[in-house]
Amino acid sequence: MKSIKIGLIGFGNVGSAIFDVFNRNADLINNRLRVNLKLAAISIRNLDKAKLISDKTITVYPDPFQLIYSDVDIVIEVIGGIDIAKKIVEKAIQNKKHVVTANKELIAIHGKELLQLAKENGVLLLYEAAVGGGIPIIKSLREGLSANKIEWVAGIINGTTNYILTEMQRSRGEFSQALQQAIKKGYAEKDPTFDIEGIDAAHKLAIIASLCFDIDIQYDKVFCEGIANIELKDIDYAKKFGYAIKLLGIAKRRKEGLELRVHPSLVPIDSMIANIDLAMNGILVFGDAVGPTLHYGAGAGGEPTASSILADVMDAVRFNLLGGNNLIRTGSVGTSVSDKRILLIDDTRTSYYLRMRVRDQVGVMADVTQILAAQFISIEAMFQGEPLDSKDRAEVVIITHQTIEKNINTAIMQIENLHVVDGSVKLLRIESLEFS
Amino acid sequence: MKSIKIGLIGFGNVGSAIFDVFNRNADLINNRLRVNLKLAAISIRNLDKAKLISDKTITVYPDPFQLIYSDVDIVIEVIGGIDIAKKIVEKAIQNKKHVVTANKELIAIHGKELLQLAKENGVLLLYEAAVGGGIPIIKSLREGLSANKIEWVAGIINGTTNYILTEMQRSRGEFSQALQQAIKKGYAEKDPTFDIEGIDAAHKLAIIASLCFDIDIQYDKVFCEGIANIELKDIDYAKKFGYAIKLLGIAKRRKEGLELRVHPSLVPIDSMIANIDLAMNGILVFGDAVGPTLHYGAGAGGEPTASSILADVMDAVRFNLLGGNNLIRTGSVGTSVSDKRILLIDDTRTSYYLRMRVRDQVGVMADVTQILAAQFISIEAMFQGEPLDSKDRAEVVIITHQTIEKNINTAIMQIENLHVVDGSVKLLRIESLEFS
Numbered sequence: 001m002k003s004i005k006i007g008l009i010g011f012g013n014v015g016s017a018i019f020d021v022f023n024r025n026a027d028l029i030n031n032r033l034r035v036n037l038k039l040a041a042i043s044i045r046n047l048d049k050a051k052l053i054s055d056k057t058i059t060v061y062p063d064p065f066q067l068i069y070s071d072v073d074i075v076i077e078v079i080g081g082i083d084i085a086k087k088i089v090e091k092a093i094q095n096k097k098h099v100v101t102a103n104k105e106l107i108a109i110h111g112k113e114l115l116q117l118a119k120e121n122g123v124l125l126l127y128e129a130a131v132g133g134g135i136p137i138i139k140s141l142r143e144g145l146s147a148n149k150i151e152w153v154a155g156i157i158n159g160t161t162n163y164i165l166t167e168m169q170r171s172r173g174e175f176s177q178a179l180q181q182a183i184k185k186g187y188a189e190k191d192p193t194f195d196i197e198g199i200d201a202a203h204k205l206a207i208i209a210s211l212c213f214d215i216d217i218q219y220d221k222v223f224c225e226g227i228a229n230i231e232l233k234d235i236d237y238a239k240k241f242g243y244a245i246k247l248l249g250i251a252k253r254r255k256e257g258l259e260l261r262v263h264p265s266l267v268p269i270d271s272m273i274a275n276i277d278l279a280m281n282g283i284l285v286f287g288d289a290v291g292p293t294l295h296y297g298a299g300a301g302g303e304p305t306a307s308s309i310l311a312d313v314m315d316a317v318r319f320n321l322l323g324g325n326n327l328i329r330t331g332s333v334g335t336s337v338s339d340k341r342i343l344l345i346d347d348t349r350t351s352y353y354l355r356m357r358v359r360d361q362v363g364v365m366a367d368v369t370q371i372l373a374a375q376f377i378s379i380e381a382m383f384q385g386e387p388l389d390s391k392d393r394a395e396v397v398i399i400t401h402q403t404i405e406k407n408i409n410t411a412i413m414q415i416e417n418l419h420v421v422d423g424s425v426k427l428l429r430i431e432s433l434e435f436s
Numbered sequence: 437m438k439s440i441k442i443g444l445i446g447f448g449n450v451g452s453a454i455f456d457v458f459n460r461n462a463d464l465i466n467n468r469l470r471v472n473l474k475l476a477a478i479s480i481r482n483l484d485k486a487k488l489i490s491d492k493t494i495t496v497y498p499d500p501f502q503l504i505y506s507d508v509d510i511v512i513e514v515i516g517g518i519d520i521a522k523k524i525v526e527k528a529i530q531n532k533k534h535v536v537t538a539n540k541e542l543i544a545i546h547g548k549e550l551l552q553l554a555k556e557n558g559v560l561l562l563y564e565a566a567v568g569g570g571i572p573i574i575k576s577l578r579e580g581l582s583a584n585k586i587e588w589v590a591g592i593i594n595g596t597t598n599y600i601l602t603e604m605q606r607s608r609g610e611f612s613q614a615l616q617q618a619i620k621k622g623y624a625e626k627d628p629t630f631d632i633e634g635i636d637a638a639h640k641l642a643i644i645a646s647l648c649f650d651i652d653i654q655y656d657k658v659f660c661e662g663i664a665n666i667e668l669k670d671i672d673y674a675k676k677f678g679y680a681i682k683l684l685g686i687a688k689r690r691k692e693g694l695e696l697r698v699h700p701s702l703v704p705i706d707s708m709i710a711n712i713d714l715a716m717n718g719i720l721v722f723g724d725a726v727g728p729t730l731h732y733g734a735g736a737g738g739e740p741t742a743s744s745i746l747a748d749v750m751d752a753v754r755f756n757l758l759g760g761n762n763l764i765r766t767g768s769v770g771t772s773v774s775d776k777r778i779l780l781i782d783d784t785r786t787s788y789y790l791r792m793r794v795r796d797q798v799g800v801m802a803d804v805t806q807i808l809a810a811q812f813i814s815i816e817a818m819f820q821g822e823p824l825d826s827k828d829r830a831e832v833v834i835i836t837h838q839t840i841e842k843n844i845n846t847a848i849m850q851i852e853n854l855h856v857v858d859g860s861v862k863l864l865r866i867e868s869l870e871f872s
Binding site for chain 2: 017021022024025028029031032128134135136139140143144145146147148149214272275282287288289290291292293294295296297298301303304306307308310311313314315318
């Protein structure tokens with residue numbers, strides 16, 4: 001049986017899980033591939049951790065670049081970040097190693113050039129673990145649903161924010177409390193900026209969109225809004241109208257162009273997406289032939305990520321090392337993107353949730369609805385709450401029918417200028433997730 | 437660009453959908469594969485239908501065997517059944533054509549020998565469309581989750597029965613009414629035996645299990661029980677205890693051996709599986725590294741099936757025609773199965789729902805519970821209904837803790853022998869779907 005060597009760079013949570021899962025399932029993996037796959041080298045900076053590798057057949061390198069220049073066939077990069085990681089991936093590719101990574105930031109920002117480099121060097125750059133943790137979503141988009149024209153994708157692709165939104169609802173707490181709980185439970189980093197501002201989800205959406213629409217990975221074109229300004233009362237009002245609030249990554253094909261956006265979204269409360277709770281991920285994909293499919297599982301964590309990393313390693317073995325042609329579609333290197341305009345957020349077409357604080361007096365609603373009508377925005381539902389603390393103020397929530405976002409923005413500006421409206425109008429987008 | 441020819445055998449609902457989807461998305465498919473994939477030949481028995489193919493570059497053969505001996509590279513078989521279909525697939529393989537099929541019955545019953553034949557002839561036999569319609573579940577098991585030891589699978593893999601069970605609940609009707617509705621709406625065949633008796637699901641489960649456990653496809657070892665004896669009151673009682681009733685295909689790895697069974701199951705009412713309604717399919721897979729993943733989508737229908745058929749065609753192109761090695765794991769040809777004993781249904785270990793009709797008098801429950809205790813079966817919950825039509829009879833429902841099925845069967849025999857119990861005890865199995 002052919003012998004194939006893997007080198008692992010990084011030995012944190014994910015790296016050590018890869019080590020564990022591979023050791024546990026090596027027989028099964030080798031039997032499935034009919035090769036002798038061997039974890040031959042690990043790069044670990046921390047010398048104490050390095051001592052934990054008792055298997056003397058594994059070479060431990062303190063310097064990742066030494067590993068790259070060794071005789072491994074496949075390099076796994078799980079150190080994260082984009083500075084050293086980029087250099088490692090580049091050098092590995094240039095040194096004709098296949099590269100498997102879980103690094104969504106790296107792929108979102110530098111994926112286009114790295115995939116081009118891999119193509120030039122005749123090796124694979126695979127990144128299943130970068131999106132949806134253990135869910136085989138990249139493979140499903142790239143291969144399983146590959147005969148479809150993908151119409152849209154709407155996914156919960158960040159576990160931290162999903163945990164926080166679930167926790168707010170279950171414990172009836174505000175965002176800051178739920179965030180503290182998420183940090184305490186290990187679902188959020190101490191600096192949670194990347195997650196709560198939607199940046200992590202936007203990285204993943206850029207990657208998903210490249211496969212759905214045969215475009216380059218274009219993180220800079222993704223609109224991104226986080227969840228820090230979601231209040232418990234928004235969750236409660238949404239529920240009153242039959243919606244739950246989830247941070248979604250949305251990629252949608254319209255005849256005018258592509259929508260790529262990450263933001264908190266109202267989704268029908270009885271939809272499957274609405275019922276994906278805590279740190280789980282779920283990606284709803286709508287293809288022209290297959291219709292809707294949902295791909296659900298753990299979006300993060302050591303072993304789920306290891307599951308995807310090792311699946312990519314197995315793909316690299318199957319498709320290439322044993323004589324295959326380098327044909328895994330990893331993005332859309334070389335595809336013309338000229339006819340795939342990515343729309344600005346102003347051009348988004350959806351329905352909206354508006355919450356505002358108004359003077360509790362006759363005629364206010366007439367003023368507001370008149371402004372909406374002038375922008376051709378029709379109202380689906382409206383709710384006026386009890387008077388607020390300051391007795392002469394009340395809160396009004398409006399659900400609109402579909403319209404273009406710039407019309408909503410014009411209307412909001414005019415509503416905020418009404419002297420009977422206090423402060424700013426809160427806007428949230430609604431996704432019907434309708435299958436057509 | 438290399439030119440590759442497809443031949444399509446069968447032009448019913450699925451065949452014509454394949455024709456439509458391929459024609460609609462040929463540019464996209466060819467761009468993704470960077471080949472010139474061409475639907476070159478179709479075999480249609482019905483001469484009137486054959487006239488509908490106006491594209492003169494497509495050769496129409498009335499005889500499928502003529503198509504097989506033409507110069508196509510890949511043969512799609514979608515005529516169904518197992519007699520002619522088997523001969524077609526065999527001849528195509530022997531004639532060095534890759535074969536893609538949606539024929540679950542053929543693969544479940546003859547898959548082992550056909551896969552062996554394909555291996556000997558150096559071609560692929562692919563069958564994504566045979567399980568879960570458009571859901572890429574075969575690919576996920578074979579590749580995406582391939583580094584996992586799969587612990588168990590529980591899936592709604594038959595749309596007809598899921599539609600009937602949903603309809604019974606929504607319309608508060610009995611099985612026979614819901615079946616009529618399913619036939620009327622086109623979700624059930626006029627002879628619905630294969631679906632309602634669980635045979636179709638058992639075919640699919642045998643295929644799933646072969647990939648999960650690296651065993652041969654062994655349809656004859658799958659325990660199979662249909663839904664015809666589910667009454668509306670079972671659905672109502674189940675709900676009282678927090679369960680919904682679904683026809684599940686279950687494959688489970690236990691240290692004693694493998695459980696392979698299809699039967700109506702009580703599942704927690706707030707689980708995702710419980711909320712997969714109408715004709716949709718969903719397969720919950722639990723892998724040792726990835727944890728739980730759910731794969732949801734349309735389990736039948738022309739275009740969803742075409743989506744999977746064409747994905748397989750694209751795999752055949754990617755992995756083989758362009759110089760790849762024949763390495764798609766299509767079952768487990770050649771794997772030793774000696775240590776994978778498939779358990780009898782008597783050895784199943786789960787918890788149970790028991791419904792019985794008893795005389796409404798003091799001491800009856802003591803008799804029943806004593807019998808259960810003697811078989812070491814502990815009771816989780818019990819419910820005694822209002823007296824039935826014949827005033828001196830009442831219905832009792834018992835939910836047990838986990839036990840081995842033969843103990844339950846012994847207890848049921850003894851309970852049925854009690855003179856205070858009328859008729860037979862109804863048994864349904866419960867699946868906790870717990871993630872451990």
